[in-house]
Amino acid sequence: IIARAEHLIRKGVDPRRILLLTFTRRAAREMTDRLYLSIGDAANAVTAGTFHHFCLLTMRRMADKFGIHDFTVIDRDDQNSLMRLSRAGYVKKKEKFPRASQLVNIFSYSRNTNMNVLEYLDKYTEFDEETPNKILNIFTEYKQRKQFNRYLDFDDILYHFGKKLNEDPSIRKQLRSRYDHILVDEMQDTNPLQWLILDGLKDPAKLFCVGDDAQSIYAFRGADFRNVHSFKDRVPDSVVIKLEDNYRSTQGILDVSNWLLKESPLKYNKKLKAQRGAGIKPLLVDFDSDLDEAKWIAENLIERHEAGSLWNEHMILTRTAWGSRSVEAMLIEKNIPYIFIGGTSFLQAAHVKDLLCHGRPKNALNPPG
Template sequence: MSGIKEFVLRSPTSIAEGPYRIDYEKALNPAQLEAVRTLEGPLLVVAGAGTGKTRTLVYRVARLVERGVAPQHILLLTFTRRAAEEMLHRAAALLDGRCRAVQGGTFHSFANAVLRRYGAALGLPSHFTILDRGDMEDVLQRLRTQLGFDRSATRFPRKDALAEVLSMSANKEEPILQVLTELYPHFLDHASAIEELARAYARYKREHALLDYDDLLLFLRALLEQHPDVRHTIAQTHRYVMVDEYQDTNRVQADIVYWLGQAHRNVMVVGDDAQSIYSFRGANFRNILEFPQRFPDARVVTIEENYRSTQPILDLANAILAEAREGYGKQLFTRRTRGEPPFLVATPDERTQSQFVCQQILEFREQGYALNDIAVLMRSSFHSFDLELELAQHRIPFVKRGGYRLVESAHVKDLLAHLRLIANPFDVVSWHRVLLLLEGIGLRTAALIEQWIQAQPQPLAALQSFPRRDVRERLSGLASLLERLSRLTNPAEQTDEVLRYYVPILERQYPDDHPRRRKDL
């Protein structure tokens, strides 16, 4: 139309420097300062152990915000939600509350948020349900039974082992047969059956709008790779991407970072190739080595000043690192030059080792050290069994860290399963868990109820009209609860309602320790 002039708003290529409230030069060492000041373009920060990696990330968040970048345009990806929260809390204390508006979280939480919003492009419904590892194992057990593999002439892998195999295959992007050959050769006789089970599992998830943790990452990568319009929209929102512990990413996560940075290339990854410890979960330390190849214009900053150890300890670490066949060369140093050198004690057997550790602990206590200042580390929790007996014999109190996380505890999952039914009435995994809590409902009856529910247009209301009267009577309490929950909209009120219903079940299911479990809830 004549007489109308069009204007195009261009995305800013850089943000002008200005005066800063924070004295970065005083607060950071030269290498940290270089990393914090490098805000545009790809950046790899190789941060040796104890060199202030978290401090560098915190100050960089503050620098971006102080420079004028809108907090919602910054994305901080970490391996735990707690790590992200702690970093943003520190950044807010350092600068101001704007830093709390930065989007920080895990790869999985970010994937969940993106797929809820844009997953329709891949055919995903926005109400999909996420399976945690326990849920995944329950589904595999269900399918294992349906396919008749539980009646195998030779012992078929248990549900937890099956979940490990399928997850490793997804994380390493390797065929199941290759994973079995490399890591689980004792399951090779069941290879074809496990592959069939994997296909049934994928089909089951698709039919019931379910995604497991591995799917979240795989679907996010597919979305970014296959839909440039969505990728562009996400890049416009998250113009500055930072990734913590990059050495522990798997190939899928590295691809996600690559696609997130294609539009603006403002990607900073932090890690240490010498600290990659999660290969057993599919992590690939080559991601950090190959970052400069994926981003050829990347700047590499190495942080080597250590604030945690003494120089004799670092000398040993440097000597070991010098033997690495490949990696980023680094020479850790500290201003704490004095200190006792580390020592290696060789014992003839595990019993003697445990006795020696107890002896050392008692000597430290005699020297005035508090027991809660002494730690014993081991690769796996079962390695502590002999030591636990020895500690008990010497009456040395201890706390063992490990085991299930709170949200993976059975009683917490019981509670959440009821709430998840309100969010997704077709969530078969939650129905299965909830039904098995009822007295007189076993696996077969639960399966019949689940099949009947799935055929009903209103699953929550369908319980009250289940055909078999004897079963319907057992379902009455649950049906009444779900009816009350459906009328409530406040999550806190819904949770209170479930608690009142669930406490008698809790006391029946866990007679030995229900008071402790109730405190958790």
């Protein structure tokens, strides 16, 4: 993305006519900083940010056309509070019904996937016959409360922007005239609503999207990998360039990835090639329990250490901090030194520290030996 923006500007494209969209504010800042290091002050003229930032900034500059004068953007906690108030009039005390936070998630997901609420509930939930209509009534009141208080939640930002962009020809014409090039990073993490926005902005602007259709991890937030996988179908005159040379992993690891891609019912039609050599072939070991797994890891580390490897030459990766608890406990039991990165380590957990505090007075009164 950075190289593309730099190339366009060096070729004479006005940086003010380049729109760079990414998934997080951190990524947007990093891209702007790197572009500044490459081309200097011209980077400051590029419009760069997240989808939410771009849409909100545009709507505020065109407040009359979008009808959002004096609106306040609320966060997820405010959404939950407002949904709780909306829910109260329809749900009896102790009635088994989705909590306010669950309703906010349903509302958000249906918005981001650009689906009708009842359609979403029918497709992705198993509620009884009465619940969907009650949820729909709660959502109607939720939207009315937002409108009355002049609130916008994060999903409203994309929804209202996309709706106006595709329904109002004058807005679409005005916004399409602003940019010649639209660059999108992490395209596999975009959702149907974000695609609707891109579709409304392109032509004559050219889309340049970077993404990996085998690396989409935000499906729970509505991300649709088909925005990459089916790009050629959605933009028939597009050119797809496959980047199959991998500079991060060794071929042993990529062979596993290639096997998974081949076994998939989807046709990825790509084969990854390592630039770091063959490497060590990964080993898959199956265990009956977390404790068995932790014990195997600890014993394997001890064997490696006794063979001459240093402790700091090893790394253990887990999906979540909670998932590392058994491993961490076994490392402590086996006196294996480690550094915990991300989340709270086992010994720093509040309940463990409380237990250790209770044991200290006893040890002080009865010292060992």
